[in-house]
Amino acid sequence: MQINTKAYLSLSLFLSLTAFSQEKLQDTTKTSQLEEVVVTGQFEPQSLKKSVHNVRVISREDIKRLAANNLGDVLNQYLNISIRTSGSDGRSTVSMFGLDSQYFKILVDNVPLVSDTGLGTNIDLTQVNLDDIEQIEIIEGSMGVTHGANAVTGILNIITKKNSKYKWEITASAQEETVSDEFAFFDKGRHIQNAKISHSFNENWFATIGGSRNDFAGFFDKQEGKDYMQNDGKRGYSWLPKEQLVGNGLIGYTKNDFRIFYKFDYFGENVDYYNPVVIPIDNYPFPDTHFSNDRRYISNRYYHHLNSYGKLFSQLNYNVSVSHQKQSRDIEKFNYQLESENETDNARETYQSKEVIYSTGALSNFFKDKSVDLQLGYEAVNERGFYDATAGIFKDDNQQVKDIRKRLENYDIFTAAEIRFTEKFSVRPGLRYSIQSKFEDQYASSLGLRYLFSHGIEARGSLGKSYRTPNFDELYTYFVDSNHDLQGNENLIPETSSSYEVSVKKATYFDSGAQLSNNLAVTYMDVDDRISLILTQVVPFQSYKYMNIDKYKMWNISSTHQFAYKNWNAKVGLALVGISQKIDLAALNLTSDDKFLYSLQVNSNVSYNVPKWNTLFSIYYKFNGKQQQYISSTDVNNNAEFILSELESYGWMDASIRKSFFKNQFEVTVGARNLLDITSVQLTQGTTGVHVTGSDLLLGYGRSYFLKLTYNLNFN
């Protein structure tokens, strides 16, 4: 409660402060509407300016300039987000404000996207294809009221294209990319092809169908590939080879106020893991032969989404979505015989899977009076999850591994009101109540304020709450024998979060035609009852159990500035994040220092268009400052202690040149990703007892170049 009052206080303080400072801003430029339409967190699609939430938009143009093929390529440049890539299973996940992808929710057209282990959370960014995207909208902060569970650090909503102004729209593209300095047609590098056809049958019916293939041949680095026979850890790849296939289709019908669409999306992926361990087979008296225990991960995702929007009683607006989604990751283990290059003992089984039936709907526009609007909504989620025993540590008392199969359901109702006291001042309170099958019922509340000052200044304030539900590892891990005691905890409660944000934005339009937009935001967030694996006993052996014990606090000040003049476009952003974490080693009576540890991020981009040549030059740069974190460890005498782990700073730069030919029908983009040639960043930490830790954190595979050819054909 104390925090709440404090935040309200600072909120009002900030508002009055901006109201005051606004007096001094005497520019002579005229203001005009900036018509960027957003849908995330809104009752109806509306202009960004009118939104009570502070919505960040990544435009189609940004995606094109980065020649981004998946979400990972784009988010590398986004302020406050960093991306973590795993070399062992090839997944890339998001980390925001130092919290991992379990706290960040990714949606497609307002419906959370399924992943191997979550709904909207724990998404592998490389599995989110960007082919048919209109724009990406991001709201930072706890968005529990509008988006339910696990929307703790923020949400990302991918808005796909659902119409076209042409009768026919045909696109085909091919992209060839080096992986660091490795490239060969077929066997090295990254090879992407995609095609899409959209057709408007008449003014009501629209359909689109598309497909793409993304073949990442892996990054060798110092590794020697799959046919290497020495047992010195050099077999395999530094980044795993991965092939993805995507197919999607949409059919939509629009008439007057009525709209319905059905969207289908298939995603298939094959990731090859080549074991660095080469196993010799004794063939005495003949020479040894060799094999490796290799495996491949095969993922399939099916996404169906039916959405309808319209009017009831010529007054109420309804918007209902029903979605069925399933993602499963199979693991196929096999022995690869190095001499004969044959696979033997192939065994395929499901590794992790998630099947979801999801529906959400809302009614709005209850009143004729435009100064008040009310939204009444529901969300129903039925998830069926499966974890193979080898996907975690799941054993029974006889040390036999066991699979985990569980169903989770939640049925939520939510309501929000938007009260426009004046044209300038809007208030938006909201509430959600969630009935949970597995956990205690949850609720979330939110309050948003928006005030439009003159001179294009917009001020917003919001507070939001959300919660994160425990995952399977935290609930069901079990490994107990005479030397080990590692236990999940079925009595865990969801973690709860609160976030507070005040932001002010100013748009300035100069007579010269120059446009300037400035944005300043201050955010505070805390997460309570954080779940972590706690050391509960030291003697005679160490016992661990997942418990709701830790605390997390974060505050963030960020400022972004965008400038456009004639053919120039520039953007710079700056964010300072302070994170405080209290890690509690219960049994040892030891808690970590919870002081705020700060890190700085800067992102920027500049683009210049040469109309005469039909050519656009762009460059993107992001600086990630040094990140610090306390982690628990043991000293030389085996006593527990906390040490400061530091991730060195690094920069990420992408650049591209795009040129159009033949009335924009043909487009060539050449560019470079990761110009600063980052591969890994040093992570320094102490040593822990017997096992030495501290290594480099894998970030990228170094500077690579791409060439993308796109053919666009639009006609009526």
Next chain:
Amino acid sequence: MKKNLIFILSLVVLAFSACNSDDDNGGSSSTSVAFGVPSLNLTEATTPVQIVFSAPTTAAGSLNISFATTAVTYGTDFTTAPAATGTTLTIPYAANVSSVSFNFNKLTNAAPTDVKNVKFTITDATNASVSSNNKIQVNFNEAASLGQALAAQVGGPNQPNQVYIDLSSGGNATALRTSWDLGFYGGSDFRVVINGSLKMAAKQLETTNIDEVQVADESMIISQGQGVASQIDHPAGLITQTAIAAISANDADNKVYLINMGSNPSETAPSTGSEGSASGSSRGWKKVRILKSGNDYKIQYADIDATTHEEKIISKNSAFNFTFFSLTSKNVVNVEPQKNQWDLNFTTFTNLVGPTTPYYYPDFVVTNLKGGARSYQVLNTETLNYDTFTLANVVNASFTEDQRNIGSNWRSTSTTGPGGLPVSAFVLKTDRFFVIKDPAGNIYKLKFTGGANAGGERGYPTFQYALLQ
């Protein structure tokens, strides 16, 4: 417009048909032929000599073997079937066979000190190439093995067995790890060891009264870096560094020891790739007091809460390193072969990491230090490896007094995987081999060829060795 469509379609077709062309060279290696072992000692009048093929033969054929003799004559001391022509044998073989043999008939016997043998060499074969292991030495009497490939039957991932290997005879003796608790030294010292393969620990108490009730002390339990270094036998293996002090002739000096009996191996198989050698039930607690009884030992022992005790006289036997005793079966048990009849012991082991941290290892190999065997490790270099190493390369100073010179050095339980991250996996280290001197002075080179079976289950160590000469 039509033209454009065709253009696009061809682009699409081009793009999607571009699939990976994995070249498959099938790795065709021809069949090769070799002797199954490089030496054998004749014990019977007729001994079959095995010749093996690397793969079943594709067609019938024959192979030629030449021989050279040492102090024996064909026809007088031995014959072969099929018979030799001069110093050459021709052995026919059928299609689709993996081995073929000829019989060696011993006609005369040799005295123990004689050196009498026949050396056979495969010279050529139809439809098969001759492997480098194309020689066998057939000895008329006992001679040290020239080498072979062996597997130590430690019993799979829970490693319930201790396996004693005698390189010169190829002998292979097995005992259950849980069959014994204490070993009473057979040499001149009066010392008692505890069973480190079970993670046992012994703590000296102040009292000499075995009937005093004791309580368990959980700080003695060896687990994940826990435990007390002074409560285990020093892992280097010197008899003067046992956890239990030397047994004194003066009974008042022989204190009671609190014994943690360690852990049983798991009763059930662990998941593939894991080991369960110490994840069974706890073996509980005992108290013991050991006294001298003439030139033998007397043990007093009981459960820790007992107020009475049992006693047993354990006699010394100088042919063995130790006389073994089980506190659970209350009997003397047979474990090790005679002290000069084994070189290596495959076992689990309580080692020290750093000066003070007891640490438990499965897959350990102990050298018979007390029986007089020594070993050391050689890392492969550009010029020196298992195949090129000869007697001239042996460095005698490297045979140090430590039974752990093989230890766990032959394997690792993690490796560096993609992205430089550690991967937990059983890894055979193929960058090294070992040199072993047996109690009789034979020097062998030995390389490990596996530790897990083809299914990935641990606890199936295999190795090859060859006599250096």
